[in-house]
Amino acid sequence: MTERVTDSFQDWLRDRVPERGLRPKAAALLEVLLSQPRRASFGAAAELAQLAGVNVATVTRTAQALGFAGWPALQQELRARYLSSLSAPQVAAEHSGAGSPSSRSLRRDLDSLALLNRRLDEGVLRTIAEAVAAAGRTVIVADGSYAAVGMALAHNARLAGYPVAAVTSGDAELANCVAAIGPGDVLIAISFWRLYESTVLAANEARARGVRVFALTDAASPALANAAEEVVMVPAEGVAFFPSLTAGMAVAQALVTQLASVDPARTSASIETAEGMWSKFGLLHRRPTPPAPADQHSDQPD
Amino acid sequence: MTERVTDSFQDWLRDRVPERGLRPKAAALLEVLLSQPRRASFGAAAELAQLAGVNVATVTRTAQALGFAGWPALQQELRARYLSSLSAPQVAAEHSGAGSPSSRSLRRDLDSLALLNRRLDEGVLRTIAEAVAAAGRTVIVADGSYAAVGMALAHNARLAGYPVAAVTSGDAELANCVAAIGPGDVLIAISFWRLYESTVLAANEARARGVRVFALTDAASPALANAAEEVVMVPAEGVAFFPSLTAGMAVAQALVTQLASVDPARTSASIETAEGMWSKFGLLHRRPTPPAPADQHSDQPD
DNA sequence: CACAAGTTGCAATATTCTTTGCACATTCTC
DNA sequence: GAGAATGTGCAAAGAATATTGCAACTTGTG
Known part of the structure; x- marks a missing residue:
């Protein structure tokens, strides 16, 4: 049950123990909380109490003794830490003290991202990158904030x-763009959470027209998945x-890196050209250090 | 498509969908349940209901429609599967191409992101969020891929x-926008790596006109930092x-979360209004029944 | 255009879970 | 060894959450 969850999770919890130590039952x-983080994260106070051979009341009191308002407050922290340790054991955030909304968001x-890193099948990204590289042209459909x-x-x-x-x-414009592509082209539909009607339409239509269709989604979208050859x-x-x-941006970044x-x-040639243009157009505030793009991605084991 | 172990969560849930499909709200x-497994595993029915834009009752009814006694029963299953999807497939992802460009990028x-998480002073984000909240209006200047x-x-x-x-x-347009703002407004300049000339100009000009200026940048942009009240x-x-x-996107996300x-x-009011609009404009894809095999219905916006 | 079938939201009800007052038990001190 | 102080369990009060009856609404059909 206890994997290598232990470090951040256990240390943190032990640090909450007050000076005097705890009562025997506490x-x-x-x-129990330390050894069964999973149950501790999900279970009711009564369940943990039974497991520890104590009364339900002791659970509440122990939570309070540890500096929390009550069992729910303690449990919420336990959850956050347990899940973090599951998905990102290597990062072990030290200051993850449930702070401001912005830090929680981060x-x-x-x-x-840690989850994505483990889950993602990069074979799919390679497939997409190669499809884009081989395509006559590629259209990306993405609505809303996506x-x-x-x-x-x-x-x-x-x-x-x-x-x-x-x-x-x-x-x-979407309609026009879809009308302009056909076999030999690629369409990438990006949509999370809620699906925009037009995105689905475009994907289906494009597929019907012989376009290779790929999708970036958060899995909540069977309609989009059905129209796509591969789904990320x-x-x-x-x-x-x-x-x-x-996370979506990270995938985009990874995809482009693969494409490059x-x-x-x-x-390399393209970037060099672009750089020349930027220079001519006077877009850059200062001349940056000239990068050596060929060196950056010259090592590809696959 | 991807038949990875991790999808067991989604697949399993979809398999519970009855023959007829589900009602729109369901x-x-x-x-939401599929796309936000964490919240689905922990949250109360009311929370999920709000997220999906439905009534609490619908949560219970949907759980029952999926063959469970109620929301708690469904949630328990969700939990189990979500947790195993977190901890199981770790190993597979590590080895299948550890050196591909895309996985290196990830x-x-x-x-x-880990670095950002450690370094970032959330006080700065709070300051910016409060400035935006108090501002008459806010202009964001960001060129290139930024x-x-x-x-x-x-x-x-x-x-x-x-x-x-x-x-x-x-x-x-940038010039026009800068001309239109003044004291009581906010400008946020976003620029990494290379700095676009116009971005710096806009930031300096805005500051001269009494606008509060903030900057999102990497370390390499002293010119922008000079024009800004705070620099992230x-x-x-x-x-x-x-x-x-x-990482820039993560900061944007954190900033908006703080702002919210x-x-x-x-x-809340604003989101509710926006949702109503989306509904009225028929933007969202709301086809509940994907699996019909021979049924190739042409999606029509409702 | 009206009716019927089905869906959804509201609100009252039922259930579950947490907290706390109180009494008993245990332990420590004088 | 008696009294006081602290710890613990029990059970009732309190809070939060889920379920369900009912009415209003939407959609499809004659």
Whole structure:
């Protein structure tokens, strides 16, 4: 039961123990909490009490003795830490003291990314990257706030030398873009949480027209998954009402990185050209250190 | 498609969907459960209901429609499966291509985020969030690929009920926008790696006009830092040529989360309104019945 | 256009879980 | 060894959560 959950989880809990130590029963309960973090995270006070051979009341009192308002408050912390230790054992956030909304958001994103890192089948990303590299052109459909991820993906992919365009200007343009693609092209649909009607339409229509369709989604979207050849699942759960775009952005980044490695020469040339343009247009505030793009991604074991 | 072990969570839940499919609201709830397994595993029925935009009663009814006695029974199953999906497939992902560009990118982002999490002073984010909340309006300046972060920030901030606009359409519009703001307004400049000339200009000009200026940047941009009241430093190093937007996006997410907590009532009201609009405009995809094999219905917006 | 079938939200009800007052038991001190 | 102080269990009060009856609404059909 106890994996290597122990470190951050146990240390933290032990640190809450006050100077005087705990009463015998409270100590017994603490041992249960430490040794069975899973049950401690989910179970009712009564369940833990029985497990520790103490009364329910002792659970509440122990929680209070540890500095919490009551059992629910303690349990919430236990949960957060237990889950963190499950998904990101290596990071072991030290200051994860349930602080401000912003720091909670960061921590959640960190967890999501750790989860993504373990879950993601990079074979899928390679497939998509190669499809984009081979495609006549690529259209990215992304509505709502997900448009940001689509834009980033398209922007960097173009920089890498591939004709990738994001459609974010509404349904009319979307329709036109879908009408303009066909066999030999690629469409990437990005959508988390709630699915926009037009995104699904575009994906289905494109597939019917012989376009290779891929999807980036948070798995809540069978409609989109059905239309896609491959689906990349991304955790998008945020702490507030908004779904988090962070993990999706990480996937976009990974995808572009993979794409850049498909044909390094092409990418290098493209970047060099782009840089020349930026210079000519006077876009940059200062001349940066000239990067050596060919060196950056020259090592690809696969 | 991906038939990885981790999908057992989603697959399993989808398999419980009865023949006829689900009612619209039930389907909406199912999406939330699938996309936010953490919350689904821990949260109360009411919380999930709000997230899905349905009534509490629907949660209970959906659980029953899926063949469970009620929400607690469903939640218990969800928990078990979510937790095992967290801890099980760790090993597989590690070895299948540990060195591919995409997985290196992901790992780099993970590291960056961990670094950010340690370094970031949440007081700064709070300051910015409060400034935005108090401002007459807020303009976000972000050029190049950073525009994606700016867009996401603006989009979600608007959703939270604040007049935030991202300027991404070129220098002409940027000039107009800067001309239109003054004391009592806020400008947020987002720029990593290389600094666009116009971004710096806008920041300096705005500050001269009495606008509160904040900056999101990596360490390499002293010019921007000079023009800003507060600077949020974000690691943006990518594995390839491209700077990573992931950490920047995480900060945007954190900022919006903080902003949403400044005046929760206002944010709730705003989101509710927005949801009503989405509904009216028929933006969301609400087809509950995906699995019909021969049934190739053409999706029609309702 | 009206009716019927089905769906959803509201609100009262029922259930479960947590906390706390109180009494008994144990332990420590003089 | 007696008294006081502290710890613990029991059970009732209190809070939170889930369920269900009912009415209003929407959608499909004649």
